[in-house]
Amino acid sequence: xxxxxxxxxxxxxxxxxxxxxxxxxxxxxxxxxxxxxxxxxxxxxxxxxxxxxxxxxxxxxxxxxxxxxxxxxxxxxxxxxxxxxxxxxxxxxxxxxxxxxxxxxxxxxxxxxxxxxxxxxxxxxxxxxxxxxxxxxxxxxxxxxxxxxxxxxxxxxxxxxxxxxxxxxxxxxxxxxxxxxxxxxxxxxxxxxxxxxxxxxxxxxxxxxxxxxxxxxxxxxxxxxxxxxxxxxxxxxxxxxxxxxxxxxxxxxxxxxxxxxxxxxxxxxxxxxxxxxxxxxxxxxxxxxxxxxxxxxxxxxxxxxxxxxxxxxxxxxxxxxxxxxxxxxxxxxxxxxxxxxxxxxxxxxxxxxxxxx
Ligand code: 1HN
Numbered sequence: 001x002x003x004x005x006x007x008x009x010x011x012x013x014x015x016x017x018x019x020x021x022x023x024x025x026x027x028x029x030x031x032x033x034x035x036x037x038x039x040x041x042x043x044x045x046x047x048x049x050x051x052x053x054x055x056x057x058x059x060x061x062x063x064x065x066x067x068x069x070x071x072x073x074x075x076x077x078x079x080x081x082x083x084x085x086x087x088x089x090x091x092x093x094x095x096x097x098x099x100x101x102x103x104x105x106x107x108x109x110x111x112x113x114x115x116x117x118x119x120x121x122x123x124x125x126x127x128x129x130x131x132x133x134x135x136x137x138x139x140x141x142x143x144x145x146x147x148x149x150x151x152x153x154x155x156x157x158x159x160x161x162x163x164x165x166x167x168x169x170x171x172x173x174x175x176x177x178x179x180x181x182x183x184x185x186x187x188x189x190x191x192x193x194x195x196x197x198x199x200x201x202x203x204x205x206x207x208x209x210x211x212x213x214x215x216x217x218x219x220x221x222x223x224x225x226x227x228x229x230x231x232x233x234x235x236x237x238x239x240x241x242x243x244x245x246x247x248x249x250x251x252x253x254x255x256x257x258x259x260x261x262x263x264x265x266x267x268x269x270x271x272x273x274x275x276x277x278x279x280x281x282x283x284x285x286x287x288x289x290x291x292x293x294x295x296x297x298x299x300x301x302x303x304x305x306x307x308x309x310x311x312x313x314x315x316x317x318x319x320x321x322x323x324x325x326x327x328x329x330x331x332x333x334x335x336x337x338x339x340x341x342x343x344x345x346x347x348x349x350x351x352x353x354x355x356x357x
Contacts, residue, residue, distance in 0.1 A: 019033070023036075045324060046290060046323045046324035047324075048087070048095075048096065048292060048322035048323045048324065048325070049087045049088060049096065050085045050087045050088055050093075050094075050095050050096060050292055050320065050322035050323070051085060051086050051087035051322065052306035052307065052309050052311070052319075052320065052321060052322060052325060053085060053086055053319070053320050054311045054317055054318065054319045054320075055083055055317065055318040055319075056317060057125065057315075057316035057317055057318065058316075060081060060083075060102055060318075061102070061166065063081060064079075064081050064102055064104045064166065065104070065164070067079060067081065067104065068104050068106055068164070072106075072109065073104075073105050073106065073109040073110065073111045073157075074109065074110060074111070074112060074190075077111065077112060077114070078103060078111055078169075079103060079104050079105070079111070080101035080102065080103045080104075080169060081101060081102045082099070082100075082101045083100040083101060083102065083318060083320075085320060085322075087322075091174065092173065092174075093173070093174045094292075094294055094320050095174075095292030095293075095294070095320060095322060095323070095341075095342070096174060096292070096323075097172065097174050097175045097178070097270075097292070097342040097345065098170065098171070098172060098173075098174060098175070098271070098292070098294065098340070098341070098342055099169070099170070099171040099172070099173040099174060100168060100169065100170055100171075100294050100318070100320075101168070101169040101171075102125070102166060102167075102168060102169070103122075103157075103166065103167055103168075103169050104164060104165070104166050105130055105157050105158070105159040105164070105165045105166075106159060106164050107159055107160075107161060107162045107163065107164070108159065108160070109158070109159050110156060110157070110158045110159075110190050110191065111156060111157040111158070112156055112186065112187070112190045112191075113133075113154050113155065113156035113186070113187035113189065113190065113191055113192045114154070114155070114156075114184060114185060114186045114187060115152060115153055115154045115155065115184070115185055115187070116151070116152075116182065116183065116184035116185075117151050117152065117176050117181055117182050117183050117184070118151055118171045118172055118173050118176050118182065119148070119149070119150050119151045119171065119172050119268040119269065119270050119271055120148070120149040120150075120155075120169060120170065120171045121146060121147070121148050121149075121169070121170045121171075121267070121268070121271060121273060121340060122141070122145075122146070122147040122148075122149070122167045122168070122169060122170075123144070123145075123146055123167060123168045123170065123296055123338055123340075124141045124142060124143050124144055124145045124147070124165075124166075124167045124231075125143070125166045125167055125168055125296075125316055126143060126164070126165070126166050126316075127141070127143070127159070127161065127163050127164055127165030127166060128141070128142045128143060128161065128163075128165075129141070129142075129159075129160065129161035129165075130157065130158060130159035130160070130161060130165035131157065131158055131159075131160075131198065132147050132149065132155060132156075132157050133154075133155060133156050133157070133158070133191065133192060133194070134148075134149050134150075134153050134154070134155050134227050135153045135154050135155075135192065135195065135219075135220070136154070136192045136193055136194050136195030136196070137194075137195055137196050137198070137200055137201060138194070138198040139198065139199070139202075139227060139228040140198050140199070141165065141167070142230065142231055142232070143231060144231035144235070144298050144338070145228065145229065145230050145231050146228075146229040146230075146231075146234070146258060146267075146273060146338070147167075147227060147228050147229075148224075148226075148227040148228075148229075148267060148268060149227065150221070150224040150227065150268055151268075151269075152221075153221070153224075154187055154192040155192075156187070156190065156191045156192060158191070168294075168296060168318065170271065170273075170294060170340045172268075172270040172271055172342070172345070175270050175342065175345060195219065196219065199228070201220050201225055201226055201227065201228070202226065202228045202230075204220075204225070205220070205225040205226040205261050205262075206226055206228070206229075206233075206261070208261070210225070210261065210262075222262065223260075223262060224260065224262070224268070225261065225262060226260065226261050229258050229267075234256065234258070234275055235275075235336070237256055238254060238256060238275055238276075238277045238336065239277070241254045241256065241277070242254045242277050242279065248277075248278065248279060248282060250284065250285045250356075251284055251285050251286075251287040251356045252276055252284070252287070253276045253277055253278040253279070253282060253284060253329070253331075253335075254276060254277040254278075254279075255274055255275070255276040255277075256274060256275055256276075257272065257273070257274040258272075258273045258274065258275075265344070266343065266344035266347075267344070268344065269344060269345070269348070270342060270344055270345040271340055271341070271342065271344055271345070272291070272340065272341055272342070272343040272344040273338070273339065273340040273341075274338075274339055274340075275298070275336065275337065275338050275339070276336070276337050276339070277334065277335070277336050278300070278302070278329060278331035278334065278335040278336075278337075279331065279334055280331055280332070280333045280334045281331065281332075282330070282331045283328070283329070283330040283331070284327075284328055284329045284330075285328070285356065285357060286305075286326040286327065286328045286357040287326065287327055287328075287354065287355070287356050287357060288324050288325060288326045288327065288354065288355050288357065289323070289324070289341075289343075289352070289353065289354035289355070290323050290324060290346060290351060290352055290353045290354070291323065291341035291342050291343040291346055291352060292320065292321065292322045292323040292341060292342070293320070293321050293339050293340070293341040294318065294319075294320050294339065294340055294341070295318070295319045295320075295321065295337050295338065295339045296316065296317075296318055296337065296338045296339075297313050297314060297315050297316060297317045297318075297319070297335065297336075297337060298315070298336040298337060298338055299315055299334070299335065299336045300313070300315070300331055300332070300333050300334050300335030300336060301313060301314050301315075301331075301332045301333055301335070302329060302330045302331040302332045302333075302335050303329070303330045303332075304319060304321075304327065304328070304329050305326075305327070305328040305329075306319075306321050306322075306325050306326070306327055307325045307326050308326075313329075313335065326357060
């Protein structure tokens with residue numbers, strides 16, 4: 001939409017020289033000419049600085065285990081390797097709005113209780129039986145469970161098992177940074193006191209029901225009662241969808257979004273998450289959307305093309321697809337993917353757009 005002055009009749013040498021002199025004098029006052037940058041500020045379509053990228057789980061895991069030999073979870077507060085997008089150097093971001101990291105908690109360790117404005121999700125990569133506690137309620141984690149720690153809630157992690165536990169952290173850190181709205185606090189003890197038995201809120205809110213009345217019914221924040229979405233529940237739901245006889249969506253395959261039971265909306269205010277199943281041999285049509293998305297390969301092998309850049313997929317690989325890059329997928333055998341993005345936030349701001357090609 002914007003044209004620079006150079007598109008018009010060329011500036012005379014004298015005009016150009018006088019403009020440069022003007023810019024030079026204004027700059028120390030914090031004043032700049034919009035006409036020199038308008039075309040870069042208001043883009044005709046997204047031009048993400050983020051790049052398509054894949055992290056090989058085995059490679060990242062080897063570094064994470066080395067970190068495990070060198071620093072404890074307690075010393076580190078959180079022992080995490082940040083998955084930084086190569087196009088967003090120094091920003092600790094996987095997309096301009098989202099953060100991703102791989103967190104390790106070793107047998108016997110505790111990651112101490114804290115709370116912050118940022119919303120987080122955990123997607124379990126390996127290990128079974130460690131927990132995340134949210135406001136004193138444990139979610140016992142198994143591979144490919146989704147666990148939320150919504151903003152403002154005390155959370156600590158512990159691993160009472162004899163094997164390492166690794167999960168992917170997804171947070172809205174860059175979004176909160178953008179709004180200059182970060183607050184954080186440490187709890188006075190390592191763990192927030194246990195309030196209810198593990199699984200309590202899943203029982204109350206995770207069965208398409210909610211407490212009708214009762215003293216403990218409102219213990220969870222009313223806008224965010226459920227924080228555990230077990231693999232044991234979402235995986236059979238995908239299989240049932242695939243077996244229903246409906247053809248897979250040409251762009252998405254069989255896809256299910258995780259919901260907040262309180263309003264049927266996305267899981268958290270800033271982050272949406274979904275899973276999809278692509279039957280063996282299935283190839284999607286290309287699709288682009290404004291929500292840069294982080295994918296975890298849960299099972300299967302195949303290929304992704306991101307704006308025609310090919311990437312081979314195998315279990316536990318992590319792939320980022322930036323905003324408005326066309327994604328095409330092929331499943332060599334049946335593929336299951338988990339994905340999270342800032343779609344929830346973009347929809348609130350009336351920004352979200354998708355294009356099925
Ligand atoms: C955080 O609270 C966790 O609780 C993990 O496990 C990673 C990265 C930045 C800020 C807070 C956690 C985090 C984080």
